[in-house]
Amino acid sequence: MKVVIACAGSKDPGAGRLTVSGKKIVFVANPECYPARQGERAVRPDDKWCDELRGYQEGKNPCGLYRAADLYTPNEPFCGLYRDLVAAFECKNVFLLSGGWGLIRADFLTPYYESTFSTSRDIKEKMPWACRDGSVETWPNFDYLQNAQITQNEPIHFFGGFDYLKVYCCLTKHLPGKKVVHYNSVKVDPDRLRRDGFVPEDYGRPKERQNWYYRAAKDFAADYVRRREGS
Numbered sequence: 001m002k003v004v005i006a007c008a009g010s011k012d013p014g015a016g017r018l019t020v021s022g023k024k025i026v027f028v029a030n031p032e033c034y035p036a037r038q039g040e041r042a043v044r045p046d047d048k049w050c051d052e053l054r055g056y057q058e059g060k061n062p063c064g065l066y067r068a069a070d071l072y073t074p075n076e077p078f079c080g081l082y083r084d085l086v087a088a089f090e091c092k093n094v095f096l097l098s099g100g101w102g103l104i105r106a107d108f109l110t111p112y113y114e115s116t117f118s119t120s121r122d123i124k125e126k127m128p129w130a131c132r133d134g135s136v137e138t139w140p141n142f143d144y145l146q147n148a149q150i151t152q153n154e155p156i157h158f159f160g161g162f163d164y165l166k167v168y169c170c171l172t173k174h175l176p177g178k179k180v181v182h183y184n185s186v187k188v189d190p191d192r193l194r195r196d197g198f199v200p201e202d203y204g205r206p207k208e209r210q211n212w213y214y215r216a217a218k219d220f221a222a223d224y225v226r227r228r229e230g231s
Contacts (some may be wrong), residue, residue, distance in 0.1 A: 004095045006160030008072035016064035017112045027113035033129035056109045065109040078214040088221040102141025117163045150177040159213040162187045184212045
């Protein structure tokens with residue numbers, strides 16, 4: 001089984017950052033919109049930076065980057081959610097859909113970034129530098145799920161909001177496996193998902209409407225652990 005979840009907007013402020021000429025790099029979608037801050041340099045995560053990050057995944061980590069499971073800090077009661085998913089399903093089976101880097105594994109050493117697939121008006125107004133255009137072709141994306149050796153009937157469970165779902169479907173439509181999409185939005189067309197080879201599963205209308213997928217993923221992991229332990 002594989003589990004894929006959308007990244008969180010909030011990140012640990014103590015996380016490591018790549019540096020160039022003494023300046024901390026902030027990866028953003030639109031550097032020209034980024035407010036100038038002393039000691040920082042805003043860039044897009046292009047081929048050059050992707051190549052550098054591949055080196056980090058091979059063992060060197062001079063800037064002290066956090067693995068993806070430790071980078072994101074959603075609010076309570078979901079603060080440790082990504083680590084909980086790793087504990088339940090193992091690191092090799094947990095993937096994050098990152099607005100900066102694409103489909104990365106939970107142990108991917110991830111530099112700080114401010115980039116999102118969200119099309120929220122609030123985010124566009126407050127952080128115009130962070131908003132991608134929704135296209136996975138905007139810049140190179142990692143796709144660790146592509147090389148995960150998924151079998152034909154292996155379940156892949158996705159948890160994420162509507163904007164991230166569109167990107168996820170684009171990246172995974174060609175993959176084998178039973179691709180279950182947990183959704184909670186009137187924007188989602190379950191029949192369209194079925195036609196595209198996905199298995200829709202309606203989570204309902206819980207209290208956490210904006211980040212409902214945190215709750216859905218937490219419940220899913222807890223239920224999986226209970227069944228595994230036979231309780």
